[in-house]
Amino acid sequence: MVKAIVIYNSRGGNTKKVAMKLAEGLEVECKNQKNIPDLKDYDLLVLGSWMIMGMVSFAGARYLRKLRKKNIDGKKVALFFTSGAPDDIHPMTENKVPKKIHEVMFEKMERRVNKNNQVTILPERFYCKGAVRTMKHGAPKEPIGHPTEEELVQAKAFGEMLKEKL
Numbered sequence: 001m002v003k004a005i006v007i008y009n010s011r012g013g014n015t016k017k018v019a020m021k022l023a024e025g026l027e028v029e030c031k032n033q034k035n036i037p038d039l040k041d042y043d044l045l046v047l048g049s050w051m052i053m054g055m056v057s058f059a060g061a062r063y064l065r066k067l068r069k070k071n072i073d074g075k076k077v078a079l080f081f082t083s084g085a086p087d088d089i090h091p092m093t094e095n096k097v098p099k100k101i102h103e104v105m106f107e108k109m110e111r112r113v114n115k116n117n118q119v120t121i122l123p124e125r126f127y128c129k130g131a132v133r134t135m136k137h138g139a140p141k142e143p144i145g146h147p148t149e150e151e152l153v154q155a156k157a158f159g160e161m162l163k164e165k166l
């Protein structure tokens with residue numbers, strides 16, 4: 001049986017919610033980027049982050065890059081992310097070959113974790129909206145709106161589908 005784990009980084013909680021639903025669907029453990037265990041025995045890594053200024057969040061990019069040093073050779077990887085904007089053309093590609101936001105994000109995430117082609121990136125991937133966390137009187141408010149209940153159901157279904165497939 002395939003052993004999998006969900007790993008994510010999250011600032012406002014959206015990506016964490018999605019990660020936990022994915023893990024629920026897969027029936028596996030879910031860890032943030034600060035608590036990554038020894039990955040030696042895992043076959044599938046489900047890796048997530050969120051988008052900042054059109055890029056992979058800094059902590060996300062860092063942990064994805066660092067994973068390359070954790071002997072992940074030969075493992076399968078499925079990617080996911082959350083972002084605030086609708087999935088339009090990515091602004092940085094408007095004057096080149098236009099690409100959708102999700103395409104650019106997955107390319108960037110893949111480049112971080114798979115620079116030396118040591119893992120197999122699965123075609124199965126997941127993304128959804130996550131509401132931007134606002135501040136009220138200097139204190140952060142819970143993000144509301146996204147991920148919606150429906151998006152969380154989809155995240156769980158994605159986890160179930162991965163489990164079924166593998």
Ligand SMILES: Cc1cc2nc3c(=O)[nH]c(=O)nc-3n(C[C@H](O)[C@H](O)[C@H](O)COP(=O)(O)O)c2cc1C
Nearest residue numbers: 010011012013014015050051053054083084085130
């Ligand atoms: C400082 C900052 C910059 C952001 N930049 C973008 C962006 O360029 N494009 C986008 O679609 N969403 C952007 N977002 C929205 C986040 O990607 C979205 O709210 C995400 O779900 C946050 O994940 P988290 O709650 O797990 O931290 C930004 C959010 C913040 C706080």
